[in-house]
Amino acid sequence: xxxxxxxxxxxxxxxxxxxxxxxxxxxxxxxxxxxxxxxxxxxxxxxxxxxxxxxxxxxxxxxxxxxxxxxxxxxxxxxxxxxxxxxxxxxxxxxxxxxxxxxxxxxxxxxxxxxxxxxxxxxxxxxxxxxxxxxxxxxxxxxxxxxxxxxxxxxxxxxxxxxxxxxxxxxxxxxxxxxxxxxxxxxxxxxxxxxxxxxxxxxxxxxxxxxxxxxxxxxxxxxxxxxxxxxxxxxxxxxxxxxxxxxxxxxxxxxxxxxxxxxxxxxxxxxxxxxxxxxxxxxxxxxxxxxxxxxxxxxxxxxxxxxxxxxxxxxxxxxxxx
Amino acid sequence: xxxxxxxxxxxxxxxxxxxxxxxxxxxxxxxxxxxxxxxxxxxxxxxxxxxxxxxxxxxxxxxxxxxxxxxxxxxxxxxxxxxxxxxxxxxxxxxxxxxxxxxxxxxxxxxxxxxxxxxxxxxxxxxxxxxxxxxxxxxxxxxxxxxxxxxxxxxxxxxxxxxxxxxxxxxxxxxxxxxxxxxxxxxxxxxxxxxxxxxxxxxxxxxxxxxxxxxxxxxxxxxxxxxxxxxxxxxxxxxxxxxxxxxxxxxxxxxxxxxxxxxxxxxxxxxxxxxxxxxxxxxxxxxx
Numbered sequence: 001x002x003x004x005x006x007x008x009x010x011x012x013x014x015x016x017x018x019x020x021x022x023x024x025x026x027x028x029x030x031x032x033x034x035x036x037x038x039x040x041x042x043x044x045x046x047x048x049x050x051x052x053x054x055x056x057x058x059x060x061x062x063x064x065x066x067x068x069x070x071x072x073x074x075x076x077x078x079x080x081x082x083x084x085x086x087x088x089x090x091x092x093x094x095x096x097x098x099x100x101x102x103x104x105x106x107x108x109x110x111x112x113x114x115x116x117x118x119x120x121x122x123x124x125x126x127x128x129x130x131x132x133x134x135x136x137x138x139x140x141x142x143x144x145x146x147x148x149x150x151x152x153x154x155x156x157x158x159x160x161x162x163x164x165x166x167x168x169x170x171x172x173x174x175x176x177x178x179x180x181x182x183x184x185x186x187x188x189x190x191x192x193x194x195x196x197x198x199x200x201x202x203x204x205x206x207x208x209x210x211x212x213x214x215x216x217x218x219x220x221x222x223x224x225x226x227x228x229x230x231x232x233x234x235x236x237x238x239x240x241x242x243x244x245x246x247x248x249x250x251x252x253x254x255x256x257x258x259x260x261x262x263x264x265x266x267x268x269x270x271x272x273x274x275x276x277x278x279x280x281x282x283x284x285x286x287x288x289x290x291x292x293x294x295x296x297x298x299x300x301x302x303x304x305x306x307x308x309x310x311x312x313x314x315x316x317x318x319x320x321x322x
Numbered sequence: 323x324x325x326x327x328x329x330x331x332x333x334x335x336x337x338x339x340x341x342x343x344x345x346x347x348x349x350x351x352x353x354x355x356x357x358x359x360x361x362x363x364x365x366x367x368x369x370x371x372x373x374x375x376x377x378x379x380x381x382x383x384x385x386x387x388x389x390x391x392x393x394x395x396x397x398x399x400x401x402x403x404x405x406x407x408x409x410x411x412x413x414x415x416x417x418x419x420x421x422x423x424x425x426x427x428x429x430x431x432x433x434x435x436x437x438x439x440x441x442x443x444x445x446x447x448x449x450x451x452x453x454x455x456x457x458x459x460x461x462x463x464x465x466x467x468x469x470x471x472x473x474x475x476x477x478x479x480x481x482x483x484x485x486x487x488x489x490x491x492x493x494x495x496x497x498x499x500x501x502x503x504x505x506x507x508x509x510x511x512x513x514x515x516x517x518x519x520x521x522x523x524x525x526x527x528x529x530x531x532x533x534x535x536x537x538x539x540x541x542x543x544x545x546x547x548x549x550x551x552x553x554x555x556x557x558x559x560x561x562x563x564x565x566x567x568x569x570x571x572x573x574x575x576x577x578x579x580x581x582x583x584x585x586x587x588x589x590x591x592x593x594x595x596x597x598x599x600x601x602x603x604x605x606x607x608x609x610x
Contacts, residue, residue, distance in 0.1 A: 056505050087507060088507070089504070089506060090506035090507030094505070094506070095506075103498040104502070105499045105520070105521065106499075106521070116516055117506055167506070177505075
C-alpha cells in the first residue's frame with residue numbers, strides 16, 4: 001500500500017452550545033491512501049460535515065478539537081500555523097461543496113472567479129483566462145470562451161458544479177474533498193458528475209475524500225468506504241467488502257434501506273426505527289444500541305472499539321468480529 | 323477596486339427611468355445642477371464678489387436675473403458659485419466617509435466579536451451627539467472653515483455607512499461562497515475586497531445618492547449659522563443668512579438661495595429612490 005495522503009487518528013471534536021458541550025466527533029480514524037477515493041457515508045447529522053471542516057481547519061468558532069491528529073502527507077494539520085494552513089487550502093487540498101448555486105459569488109463572472117482562484121500564480125490575466133478555459137474544457141463545458149463572461153445565475157446547476165470542480169482542480173491538488181457534490185443535482189447529472197470525477201481523478205492523480213449519504217454513488221466511485229454513525233466510525237474497509245459483506249448492524253440496515261435495492265413494488269419502505277441519539281446525553285456502551293435489532297447485554301455495558309485488519313468494525317456481535 | 327456592473331446595467335437604468343417619470347425628473351434635475359455648477363465660471367454673468375452699492379437688494383432684472391444682495395452682488399452668479407461649494411463638500415465628505423465607513427463596517431461585520439462590539443460602541447457614541455452641537459464644539463476648538471464643515475460631516479456620516487455595511491457583511495459571512503473561498507485558500511483581505519465588497523456595493527451607492535441633499539443641507543445649515551465658509555465666498559447657506567438679515571427689504575436673496583437647495587434635495591431624492599427601485603433585490607428578477 002502506498003503512503004497515505006490524509007491520515008486522521010482518534011479525532012475528537014465538540015461544539016460548545018447553550019445545552020452544554022456536544023461531542024460531534026469521537027475518536028474518528030480514517031486513512032486516504034495516495035491516488036484512492038475514500039467515501040464517507042452516514043445519515044444527516046452524523047458528523048460528516050464537521051469532519052470535513054476539521055480537515056480544512058474551517059470549523060465554526062464554537063467548535064473545539066479535543067484530541068487526535070490529522071496528518072496530511074506527514075504534516076500535522078492541527079499544529080500548522082494559520083498562514084501555512086491557508087497556503088495549503090486551494091493548492092494542496094481543494095474542496096467542492098454541496099450546492100453549486102450558493103458556493104459561487106452571485107455578482108462576479110465565472111471568468112473572474114476562476115482567475116481569482118489562481119491568485120498564487122504570478123501570471124497575466126489572459127494567461128489565467130487561457131488556463132481557466134482549458135480547465136473548463138476538461139470538465140466538459142462547451143463554449144468555454146462565452147462561459148467566462150457569464151454570471152452563476154446564467155448557468156444550470158450541473159454546469160455550475162462542473163465549474164466548481166474545475167476551480168477545485170485548477171491547482172492540481174493532492175487531495176480533493178467533495179462534500180456531497182451530487183446531492184443538489186438530479187439523478188442523470190449525478191451519474192455524469194461521478195464519471196467526471198473518476199476521469200479527472202485518474203488524470204490529475206489526486207486522492208479524493210468523498211462525502212455522501214448515497215450508497216449507490218459510493219459503490220460506483222470509491223475504493224474504500226467509512227461508515228459513520230452519530231459522530232463515530234462504525235465500519236470501514238474496501239468498498240466491495242463493506243457493501244457486499246457488511247458486518248455492522250447499522251451498515252446492514254442502511255443497505256437494506258437503499259431504495260435501489262428494493263426489487264418489489266412496496267408501499268412500506270424499510271426504515272431504521274428510532275433516531276440518532278442526543279449528543280448532549282450519549283448513552284454508555286454502543287451508540288447504535290437503541291436502534292439495533294441484535295443488541296444484547298454487553299452492548300449496554302461496554303463501548304465496542306473499531307477493530308479488525310483492513311475491514312474494521314465496531315460491534316460486539318460474534319459474527320461481526322469474525 | 324473595480325466593480326463590474328451586471329451586464330446591461332446602464333440599459334436597465336435608462337429603461338427603468340423611462341417608466342418612472344419622477345425618477346426621470348430627478349435624473350434631469352441632478353444632471354442640470356451638476357452641469358450648471360461645474361460650468362459656473364463660464365455661465366455666471368457677473369463676478370460673484372463684485373460689489374455694486376448703487377444697486378443693492380434689487381429684484382430680478384435683465385441684468386441681474388435673480389436680483390442682487392445687500393452689497394449689490396449678482397445673486398445668480400453667487401448661487402452658481404455657491405453650488406460649487408455645496409458640490410465640493412458633498413463629494414469629498416460622502417466619498418471619504420463612505421470609504422472609511424465601508425472599511426470599518428466590513429471589519430466589524432467580519433472580524434471577531436469583541437472588535438465588532440468596540441466599533442459599534444464608537445459608532446453609537448458619534449451618532450448620539452446632535453450634529454449641530456458637535457459642529458459647534460469643533461468650530462469653537464479649531465475655528466470656522468470649509469474644511470471644518472467637511473470634517474464634521476465625515477465624522478458624523480461614517481457610522482451611517484459603517485452600520486449598513488456591517489449588517490450586510492454579517493449576512494454574507496455565513497454564505498456558502500464565502501466558505502468556499504476560504505476553502506480555496508483566500509485570505510480575509512481578499513475575501514473582503516473581491517467578494518464581500520461587490521456584493522454590498524449597489525445599495526451603498528443608493529444610500530450615497532440619497533445622502534447628497536442631506537450633506538448639502540448640513541453645509542448650508544452650518545454656513546447659515548456662520549460655522550462654515552467665511553465671507554465673501556458664496557455658499558447657499560451664507561446666501562440664506564444674508565437674505566434673512568435683509569428679509570424686510572427684499573425677499574429675493576432668500577428665494578435665490580432657497581431654490582437651488584429645494585431643487586437639489588428633490589432631484590437627488592427622486593433619483594436615489596429610482597435607483598433603489600431598480601436595484602432593490604426584492605424587485606430584482608433573476609434574468610434582469
